[in-house]
Amino acid sequence: MSFWVYAVIVLPFASAAILVVLPGYRLGALFNVAASFATLLAGLNLLRLEHAVGDYLIVDDVNIVFIVLNTLVGFTAAWFSASYIGHEIETGRITPLSVRFYHAMYQAMMGAMHLALLADNIGLLWVGLELATLITVVMVGLYRTPEAIEAAWKYFILGSVGISLAFFGTILAYLAGQAALGEGLPAMSWHLLHANADRLDVALLNLAFVFLLIGYGTKVGLAPLHAWLPDAHSEGPTPISAVLSGLLLNVALYALLRFKMLIAANPLAMRPGPILIVMGLVSLIFAALMLYQRRDIKRLFAYSSIEHMGLITFAFGMGGPLANFAGLLHMTMHSLTKSGIFFAVGHVAQAKGTQRIADIRGLSVTHPGLAIGLGLGVLAIAGLPPFGVFMSEFLILTTTFARAPWLALLPALGLLLAFGALLLRLQGMLFGAPNMPAHPVKASSFPLIAHLALVLIAGLYLPDALIAWFQRAAELLG
């Protein structure tokens, strides 16, 4: 196992330990950015590795996609957070001490997510995801307002229900593996389970998948298990909303995909496709309808995240190399775009001093640069060309249309509904007479620009190497 694989996991945890004792929030913020950058470099180094399997860790084409995305957004979000958090201290929303705590938690959360992504042992995968969830619960409650505490409590209760069911599913998966691989560690190793998939106990495997689907599905935010998601997004610090939407939902989906690969490799087990398709579609259409009634800007985009996770789940449910490719691409595009939008929303909330959509008027007059950034981000997530999201949504719809024409109508309907809602809200925020005191924006706009640029470039031109890489991962996903 390469040194860099360990570095991706150990670096964030070690940085968290240092950040706990580092005095001064400015120094802490700088160190947070530096540590995230170092992790990004370590993550990029994994690209040079083809495949590697150790006792507890695994690197293959599937998780490299997730790791690179995770370390990249982790770095840009840390950059954004560094320029954002100072303003929060000035306005007295948080104390310097809780900022120190916040930075340490940020790195620990990244480390836990990387552990989940690189784990070969299905128990370790569970531990990583559980740890990341618990840490985000604390982060969501950081502001200590009644709303924040309520959101964190709800997140905690629903999250722990999900994680308990996922653990029970993990026990069942182990028992399914025990029939083929004997007692002990081998029956928890994902690559051994996958290699011996046709010898696993079918009944136990099916039951395990149902528990894992409900358990990890709660964390993905699939309806009807999504209730925690809008609250957690709207009440926590904005950099955390960006990381939640852009990364943690993906990591939970990744866990689900690993087990989908297992069950798909066993010819006698149930087909996971139809369940994923139904859950994905329900989430997509439900969230698209909910978008119309939102009054809080962060809740609006939280529902948009549910919508897109639904679409991605739908794509993976369709399965096959092409739909999987589209799903992976859409996941990447959504992560980049949505975290970019949350950066813009953070700017808007600081400029206007509110998250209420009704109180955000006439941004194009008071903050033209910000209005362009937010506008482009929303147009991108709504699926307009030439952005990358358009391409991935187009791919998902066309592959579905080729295989099941009638089925393609439902995601198309959901996307159109969401498109209408987002444009309606965007128009109100950008145009019209400014109605609130406007403060200058101090937070750095580099992360927002970088994300929008990446999504735009991906929409115009995808390098062949990237396409080949995604195709290999899509093949593996089955």
Added chain:
Amino acid sequence: MNQAYDISHFLAGMMLVASFALIYQERLLAVLRTFALQAVVLALAVAWQAWVQDRPHLFVTAVLALGLKGVVIPIALHRMIFRLGIHRDVEQVVGAGLTMLIGLGLTALSLLLILKATAAAPSLAREGLAIALAIVLLGLLMMITRRNAVTQIIGFMSMENGLILGSTGARGMPFVVEISVAFSVLIALFVFAVFVFRIRERFDSVDVSELDRVRGDRQ
């Protein structure tokens, strides 16, 4: 070998009974005592598994369950309850009869589900797993039906008891997982403590329904 079955089933059954008691018990202190009892029985069940399966490291899990969930956490919560002055509180369980019926249904469901799915597995694991699932689902039910933050916490930990019972019953499940479960309980306690104090700070009450007024989109 028959003795091994009898004793492990007896202990698992006792945990299940404690779960039912937790569902309908209205007095806060009694809920706490019932939970402590369940944790002690869990420790015995895990210790018995360690003996039967000849896996001495499971004794660590047993000791953790006994020390942490049987003694330390109940005492901490006990103190907290007295400090908040809610030790005489009677929490009306809405529709206790109906909740019990649902609990019975969940137990029957988990028995049917697991026994059917694990027809090929060794029988000691099967029944243990079925009861473990029942305990998990009853803990879930408790978290849903209760309005008090402290009883919700206890519901969650009772659910964890079921998970530990299930994972130790699965023969040879690697130790990594047991450590992680114990670890997660520690973290959970940390999170809980933070929450309970913060909720207290804000509302002078640990009744979660106080929180409901801030639910949903702000008007």
